[in-house]
Amino acid sequence: xxxxxxxxxxxxDAYLESAKPAAKRLGPKDALRPGSGLTARKAVELFEDQVLxxxxxxxxxxxxxxxxxxxxxxxxxxxxxAVVGAQLGLxxxxxxxxxxxxxxxxxxxxxxxxxxxxxxxxxxxxAAEDPISGGRHKVWGSVPLRVPxxxxxxxxxxxxxxxxxxxxxxxxxxxxxxxxxxxxxxxxSFGDASANHATALSGIQAARYAQxxxxxMPILFLCEDNGWGISVDTPRNWIxxxxxxxxxxxxxxxDGDVDQIWDTTAAAIEACRNTRxxxxxxxxxxxLWAHAGSDVETAxxxxxxxxxxxxxxxxxxxxxxxxxxxxxxxxxxxxxxRDTRQRVMxxxxxxxxxxxxxxxxxxxxxLAPYDEAQCRAAAEAAADPAERAAVFGDKLPEQAExxxxxTLAAHLGAALTDAMARDxxxxxxxxxxxxxxxxxxxxSGLQKRFGVARVFDTLLDExxxxxxxxxxxxxxxxxVAEIQYLAYVHNAIDQLRGEAASLSFLSDGxxxxxxxxxxxxxxxxxxxxxxxxxxxxIGALREIPGVVLAAPARGDDAAxxxxxxxxxxxEHGRVVCVLEPIALYHERDLYEEGDGGWLSDYPPPGSxxxxxxVGVYGDEHSDVLVATYANxxxxxxxxxxxxxxxxxxxxxxxxxxxxxxxxxxxLRRHAQECKRVVVVDECRATGAGIADALIxxxxxxxxxxxxxxxxxxxxxxxxxxxxxLVLVSETDIVERVRKVCT
Numbered sequence: 020x021x022x023x024x025x026x027x028x029x030x031x032d033a034y035l036e037s038a039k040p041a042a043k044r045l046g047p048k049d050a051l052r053p054g055s056g057l058t059a060r061k062a063v064e065l066f067e068d069q070v071l072x073x074x075x076x077x078x079x080x081x082x083x084x085x086x087x088x089x090x091x092x093x094x095x096x097x098x099x100x101a102v103v104g105a106q107l108g109l110x111x112x113x114x115x116x117x118x119x120x121x122x123x124x125x126x127x128x129x130x131x132x133x134x135x136x137x138x139x140x141x142x143x144x145x146a147a148e149d150p151i152s153g154g155r156h157k158v159w160g161s162v163p164l165r166v167p168x169x170x171x172x173x174x175x176x177x178x179x180x181x182x183x184x185x186x187x188x189x190x191x192x193x194x195x196x197x198x199x200x201x202x203x204x205x206x207x208s209f210g211d212a213s214a215n216h217a218t219a220l221s222g223i224q225a226a227r228y229a230q231x232x233x234x235x236m237p238i239l240f241l242c243e244d245n246g247w248g249i250s251v252d253t254p255r256n257w258i259x260x261x262x263x264x265x266x267x268x269x270x271x272x273x274d275g276d277v278d279q280i281w282d283t284t285a286a287a288i289e290a291c292r293n294t295r296x297x298x299x300x301x302x303x304x305x306x307l308w309a310h311a312g313s314d315v316e317t318a319x320x321x322x323x324x325x326x327x328x329x330x331x332x333x334x335x336x337x338x339x340x341x342x343x344x345x346x347x348x349x350x351x352x353x354x355x356x357r358d359t360r361q362r363v364m365x366x367x368x369x370x371x372x373x374x375x376x377x378x379x380x381x382x383x384x385x386l387a388p389y390d391e392a393q394c395r396a397a398a399e400a401a402a403d404p405a406e407r408a409a410v411f412g413d414k415l416p417e418q419a420e421x422x423x424x425x426t427l428a429a430h431l432g433a434a435l436t437d438a439m440a441r442d443x444x445x446x447x448x449x450x451x452x453x454x455x456x457x458x459x460x461x462x463s464g465l466q467k468r469f470g471v472a473r474v475f476d477t478l479l480d481e482x483x484x485x486x487x488x489x490x491x492x493x494x495x496x497x498x499v500a501e502i503q504y505l506a507y508v509h510n511a512i513d514q515l516r517g518e519a520a521s522l523s524f525l526s527d528g529x530x531x532x533x534x535x536x537x538x539x540x541x542x543x544x545x546x547x548x549x550x551x552x553x554x555x556x557i558g559a560l561r562e563i564p565g566v567v568l569a570a571p572a573r574g575d576d577a578a579x580x581x582x583x584x585x586x587x588x589x590e591h592g593r594v595v596c597v598l599e600p601i602a603l604y605h606e607r608d609l610y611e612e613g614d615g616g617w618l619s620d621y622p623p624p625g626s627x628x629x630x631x632x633v634g635v636y637g638d639e640h641s642d643v644l645v646a647t648y649a650n651x652x653x654x655x656x657x658x659x660x661x662x663x664x665x666x667x668x669x670x671x672x673x674x675x676x677x678x679x680x681x682x683x684x685x686l687r688r689h690a691q692e693c694k695r696v697v698v699v700d701e702c703r704a705t706g707a708g709i710a711d712a713l714i715x716x717x718x719x720x721x722x723x724x725x726x727x728x729x730x731x732x733x734x735x736x737x738x739x740x741x742x743x744l745v746l747v748s749e750t751d752i753v754e755r756v757r758k759v760c761t
């Protein structure tokens with residue numbers, strides 16, 4: 020029984036076999052029709068690129084049949100996107116979804132020496148020689164072609180593409196080279212089904228919003244509309260009706276013959292390039308051979324419907340157009356089809372024989388690059404006294420005596436000021452960070468000092484905030500984004516998990532999006548605001564491969580840790596989240612009201628803290644090691660005094676500071692010096708914090724002394740005084756330590 024692949028291939032072969040040459044041949048430079056910009060030569064080149072893309076799709080299924088290939092989502096039916104690939108310049112930057120194969124082939128044609136077919140086959144076979152991902156994933160990507168690889172499953176790459184488009188002009192304004200020439204634009208392709216996703220809508224809305232506010236936003240949204248989202252059809256004219264008349268978004272509909280699509284695409288690209296504003300190019304496609312090789316299309320479509328779609332195969336349609344206009348004769352096109360198929364299948368055999376990744380270390384190598392010496396040198400570099408005097412005025416923060424200037428919040432603000440004075444590539448932005456100075460005042464004065472180009476407010480959308488961070492990082496800037504509350508990061512966590520943290524992995528370290536994300540975090544705000552202002556779960560962040568999580572508790576630590584975080588991002592392209600305990604922002608006291616025990620002097624530039632460097636409180640002969648972080652440090656220090664005074668139990672408190680990677684070596688070392696270990700984890704008990712990981716590490720390394728934990732209850736934090744009933748308290752810590760000591 021013939022497969023749908025065989026039938027579609029056979030339809031093209033049958034037409035070319037029976038077709039008659041046109042009475043009049045066009046010259047290579049002649050247009051396919053009067054007034055069109057598509058010449059006969061370029062039309063034939065497009066056909067070659069489209070046939071090459073189709074042959075790769077056929078090879079993907081054959082490789083899968085042989086168990087040598089591992090990806091069968093094809094570009095079949097979307098080949099008209101080659102028109103976009105041919106017209107975008109190599110100075111432009113495409114963010115592509117998985118059906119953009121022909122676009123990629125046409126783009127590679129512009130750069131002599133490229134081998135896009137074999138590169139794609141290596142990617143399909145998960146070969147270690149794959150020049151973009153190194154065998155980690157099937158992606159469209161290339162360093163010389165300026166194509167950063169995407170996961171692109173649900174248009175989740177749109178916010179970062181918007182961020183990159185935004186950052187191009189912003190970088191130049193700050194004297195930073197974004198790595199592409201002036202006049203470059205961004206192209207972002209996605210499907211019609213994905214256009215409905217909240218992430219896609221966030222990206223498009225952000226582009227329109229930025230344009231409305233006067234920002235440059237040179238992005239071409241390429242919606243490849245095949246009418247299907249796996250088994251769910253897109254309503255007729257849905258994309259046009261949804262995006263065709265939006266303010267601050269130019270809309271172009273590309274359909275018809277290849278020369279019509281060419282001319283519409285040219286107009287869309289020209290509009291984007293000239294106006295530096297967002298453009299929506301609606302490209303009509305068909306989907307051949309179902310969603311992927313494993314998708315049984317007859318389960319939701321009739322054979323008659325499938326056959327009707329196959330009659331609109333773009334290769335078949337383009338072959339007819341080329342023959343009927345005289346751009347090519349049938350024999351020429353037959354030779355292109357035959358030779359391309361043979362060449363790709365031969366290359367597929369070779370690609371299937373290439374070696375794959377053979378160790379976990381190889382696979383993980385790009386996830387978390389880190390050179391401690393390099394990072395420390397950057398983090399501890401001395402500051403220019405003149406620069407500091409210019410931004411701080413007569414009194415430097417280390418000279419401050421008033422309590423309000425010696426808090427955690429004050430030191431974070433001062434450290435940001437120091438960093439921005441030293442590094443002109445740093446952007447500080449988010450909701451309310453500019454004129455207002457942040458909800459808790461941490462960014463107060465930064466916009467006046469450094470201007471709106473470097474310190475600015477965004478629309479209220481965490482997805483956009485994190486998308487801008489990715490794009491800005493890729494454009495050579497160092498974004499420091501603020502998320503107002505830990506609970507809010509969950510609105511957009513895929514921008515960290517699926518996009519930002521995966522870029523280095525998917526590109527074998529060839530592309531990076533350095534960023535530092537400041538997140539106002541944790542609970543203990545005396546019941547104010549309930550759960551959304553007292554979120555006590557970091558489990559969703561801790562599980563993201565390669566992400567660094569810093570959790571400072573004291574002001575002096577916070578300043579040094581922020582320097583380390585910025586260096587990690589700048590030197591190694593890392594994605595770093597700083598979890599700032601809201602309840603400690605303005606805390607002054609430790610034991611009694613007015614004691615000033617939580618205040619600290621500001622550490623001037625020249626010192627920093629890096630992952631693995633912990634804080635230790637207590638003598639070396641303690642009975643119990645209490646391992647904790649953030650609010651838990653203050654609670655544990657208070658509990659330790661009670662344990663010593665009232666129960667005679669000596670307690671050493673270990674401030675972990677870094678929650679990913681966790682400082683396991685420091686934990687083991689201090690645990691061996693104590694008789695027992697208690698983990699004080701202010702997050703919820705089940706999968707929300709770090710207690711389970713610490714206890715497992717001790718057990719797996721043979722620690723044979725008592726171990727216990729204190730954790731918050733498995734519940735959202737309620738409003739008001741009831742919060743105290745579910746959060747870790749000093750009393751809880753005292754009682755657990757006493758119990759483990761009996």
